[in-house]
Amino acid sequence: MNSLFIRVYEILVGGNRYKLLLSGLGVTLQVTVFSAFFGVVLGLLLAVMKLGDKSKGILRIPYIISSAYIDVIRGTPSVVQLLIIYHIVFGGIKNVPPVIIAIIAFAINSSAYVAEIFRGGILAVDIGQTEAGISLGLSKVQTMRYVVVPQALKNAFPALANEFIVLMKETAIVGYIALQDLTKAGDFIISRTYNAFIPLFTVALVYFVIIKFLTKLFNMFEGRLRKSDIR
Amino acid sequence: MIYVDSLRKDFGNIKVLKGITEKITKGEVVAIIGPSGSGKSTFLRCLNLLEQPTSGTITVDGEVITQKGFNVNALRQKMGMVFQHFNLFPHLTVTENILLAPIKLKKLTADEAEKIALNLLKRVGLTEKANSYPAQLSGGQKQRIAIARALAMSPKIMLFDEPTSALDPEMVGEVLDVMKGLAADGMTMVVVTHEMGFAREAADRVIFMDDGIIAEKGTPSQIFQNPQNPRTQSFLSKVL
Numbered sequence: 162m163n164s165l166f167i168r169v170y171e172i173l174v175g176g177n178r179y180k181l182l183l184s185g186l187g188v189t190l191q192v193t194v195f196s197a198f199f200g201v202v203l204g205l206l207l208a209v210m211k212l213g214d215k216s217k218g219i220l221r222i223p224y225i226i227s228s229a230y231i232d233v234i235r236g237t238p239s240v241v242q243l244l245i246i247y248h249i250v251f252g253g254i255k256n257v258p259p260v261i262i263a264i265i266a267f268a269i270n271s272s273a274y275v276a277e278i279f280r281g282g283i284l285a286v287d288i289g290q291t292e293a294g295i296s297l298g299l300s301k302v303q304t305m306r307y308v309v310v311p312q313a314l315k316n317a318f319p320a321l322a323n324e325f326i327v328l329m330k331e332t333a334i335v336g337y338i339a340l341q342d343l344t345k346a347g348d349f350i351i352s353r354t355y356n357a358f359i360p361l362f363t364v365a366l367v368y369f370v371i372i373k374f375l376t377k378l379f380n381m382f383e384g385r386l387r388k389s390d391i392r
Numbered sequence: 393m394i395y396v397d398s399l400r401k402d403f404g405n406i407k408v409l410k411g412i413t414e415k416i417t418k419g420e421v422v423a424i425i426g427p428s429g430s431g432k433s434t435f436l437r438c439l440n441l442l443e444q445p446t447s448g449t450i451t452v453d454g455e456v457i458t459q460k461g462f463n464v465n466a467l468r469q470k471m472g473m474v475f476q477h478f479n480l481f482p483h484l485t486v487t488e489n490i491l492l493a494p495i496k497l498k499k500l501t502a503d504e505a506e507k508i509a510l511n512l513l514k515r516v517g518l519t520e521k522a523n524s525y526p527a528q529l530s531g532g533q534k535q536r537i538a539i540a541r542a543l544a545m546s547p548k549i550m551l552f553d554e555p556t557s558a559l560d561p562e563m564v565g566e567v568l569d570v571m572k573g574l575a576a577d578g579m580t581m582v583v584v585t586h587e588m589g590f591a592r593e594a595a596d597r598v599i600f601m602d603d604g605i606i607a608e609k610g611t612p613s614q615i616f617q618n619p620q621n622p623r624t625q626s627f628l629s630k631v632l
Contacts, residue, residue, distance in 0.1 A: 292442055293479035293538075297493035298469030298545055307492060311483050389483050389525040 172359045178350050185346030186367060191260060192342065193329040196267030200328070201321070203268060204275025207231065209305070211280055227276065234273035240334050242270055247338040259340040263332070271328050278324060282317030283309060315386045322379040326372050343367060393418040393549065393580055394439065399448035401434055408434045410604035411448070418548075421581045423591035423612075426601035427627055432584040435601065436551050439582065440471045453548070469497065472542030476554040478534040480526040480541070486513070487522045490541045497545070512540040516570050532563030536570050543574075550574065552583040556590075568594075588632055592616055600624045 173179045210227035214220040234242070243266040251257050286309050294304030314321075336345035347364035351357050394416040401409040408431045416422055424432045437443040439450065441457060441464050449458045457467050481489050487509045494500055494508060513519045516536035526534055535555055542550060552571065556564045568590050575581055575594045585591055591598050591612060598615040600608040600623075608621040616632075619625045 287479070289475060289477055289479040290481065293473075293475065293481070295465075296440060296442065296468055296471075296473040296475075297541070298465050298467075298497055299493055300465050303496055307496065308481055312481075315483065389485075390527055391525070392527050 168356070169359055169363075172350065172354045172356050173363060176353070178353070181341070181346040181349060182343065182363065182367070185341055185343040186371075188260065188335070188340060188342040189329065189332055189344075190371075192263045192267060192332045192335060192340075193325070195264045196271055196332075197325050197328055199264070199268035200271030200275050203272035205279050205310075207272060207276035208279035208283060211276065212283060231273045231276055234270055239266075239270045239331055240337060242266055243334060243337060259335070259338050262338060263335045263340055267328060267332060270331075271324065274324055274327075275321065278317045278320045279313060281320070282313035282315075285316045286312045318379075318383055318386055322376075322383075325379075326375065329372065329375075330368060393420075393453060394582075395451040396439075397449045397451075399435070399438060399450065400446045401431075401438060401443060402446045408604055409438070409445075412604075412606055414599070414606060414609075416580065416582060418580055419578045420597060421575045421579075421595045422583065422597050422599060423595035424582065424584045424599045424601060425586070425588070425591055425615075425627075426607075430601040431604045432601050433553050436553050436582060436584050439549075439551055440468050440473055442473075469493075469545045470547050471549045471551060472539075472545065472547035473551045474535070474538050474542050474553065474555045476557050478526075478531075478538045478558070480534055480538055482526050485523050485525055486518070486529070486537050489526070489537060490544045493541075494544050508544060512543055515543070515573070516540045517566075530563060531559045532566045535559065535563075535567045539567070539570055539574075549580045549582070552581065552585070554584050554586065556585070556587055586631070588616070588628075600627065602627070 173182070207227045207230060210223035211231070213223045213227075215224050243263065246266045246269075247259070247262050251262055290308050290312065291301075291304055294308040295301060299307070332342060333344040335342050336348065341349065343364055347360040350360040354360070394414075396412055396414045396416075399409055399412040400407070410431075412431075412435060424435065426432050434443055438445050439452075445458055449456055451457065452467060452471070455462070455467075457464070481492065484492065490509050490512055491500075491505050495505055500508070509522065510519065513522055516539055518533060518536055518540070521529060521533060521537070526537070529537065539550075539555075555571070556567050559567065564587065568587060571581070571583070571590070572594045583590070583595070593612075595612055597609065598612050599606055600615060600619075600621070602623045608615065608619060608624045615624065616628065619628055
């Protein structure tokens with residue numbers, strides 16, 4: 162047992178390698194938080210577009226765009242999307258920090274899933290709510306904004322929290338574009354120390370602890386959202 | 393106040409309203425009765441354009457609301473509506489429910505808004521529920537709050553779509569009392585209802601609808617004591 166601690170110390174503290182893990186964790190969190198934020202904004206927009214008019218000529222365009230976007234993003238691997246954005250979209254542009262590229266790629270990827278989550282959340286709000294809103298003289302947009310979306314968010318929150326957790330783990334692929342996140346840092350330590358066990362389990366543990374913490378946080382927040390359900 | 397001319401409404405191939413012509417004057421309380429599927433609710437929902445009429449015109453306050461490009465939101469601000477299933481906003485407190493539209497549309501100060509909410513809550517007798525959420529109210533209380541919410545924009549006309557049909561029997565009275573109070577204050581009201589007692593006592597006029605048309609109309613005593621149309625007679629014999 163003692164010798165394990167010594168090994169852990171040697172591998173993680175020796176050569177200040179824990180700093181690699183910390184800065185890697187910083188990158189992971191940065192990419193996750195920013196892409197989740199933009200993913201949610203874009204996702205909400207896509208959801209509203211997809212719920213729009215499906216019947217008539219020109220009004221159908223938002224629906225078609227949104228549906229096609231969601232189809233393409235969900236139908237292709239996120240690694241491939243990341244590589245396309247890195248090599249092709251930003252291929253000719255110099256000095257774009259890979260973190261930005263990763264955030265863009267994951268925001269695009271996540272938005273497609275978030276859109277479907279929101280769409281479900283919005284559809285679950287009774288049509289009577291919309292009718293009540295517009296019957297008061299609120300515009301359709303105001304009704305959406307003040308009546309439907311707040312309830313849709315509550316409906317969608319568990320699935321949204323889940324998407325955030327999935328997204329965080331998904332960012333482990335940013336090593337493909339030479340970005341040193343938590344996973345890549347672990348990988349790097351393996352190559353330096355020729356020990357796979359300790360770095361990999363440390364990395365796994367860090368993901369686990371953070372996600373456990375987030376889960377607690379989400380549960381607390383959900384409790385607050387459900388305040389109005391208490392009888 | 394409201395003039396409806398040859399109103400028709402189809403849902404796909406189903407003709408729900410087959411030509412309705414009717415005039416409702418200011419301050420009048422009109423009860424619409426009739427069997428289910430007769431088009432009562434659809435007629436009511438056409439009045440504030442929750443349903444878009446297939447043909448015909450509706451004029452409210454001298455404005456043809458069925459014309460293209462008409463400002464529907466402004467119309468709805470002067471026409472409150474109360475629904476069978478209340479449709480209170482579950483994520484907002486009672487006060488927030490009442491004030492959502494006035495605050496977003498009238499840009500009230502906090503003081504003015506509070507006054508409006510308090511007055512309306514007094515009117516429906518629920519001041520103690522100001523900070524409750526809809527889930528904490530009984531059905532009758534929910535419907536009274538829904539009425540208060542519809543009144544918050546100071547509408548000139550109130551539409552009621554079977555306001556007591558989803559209530560437990562012992563709660564019907566409290567809602568009808570609020571409605572009678574409104575009627576006594578001179579509000580123009582159109583009420584789709586199965587409460588024959590309310591139609592008889594509080595309505596100035598009763599309209600009997602059957603199969604998408606107005607089969608008979610008249611004062612409550614004409615309709616209830618001396619119905620002419622056999623369909624009215626058969627309907628009333630079933631419900632009274």
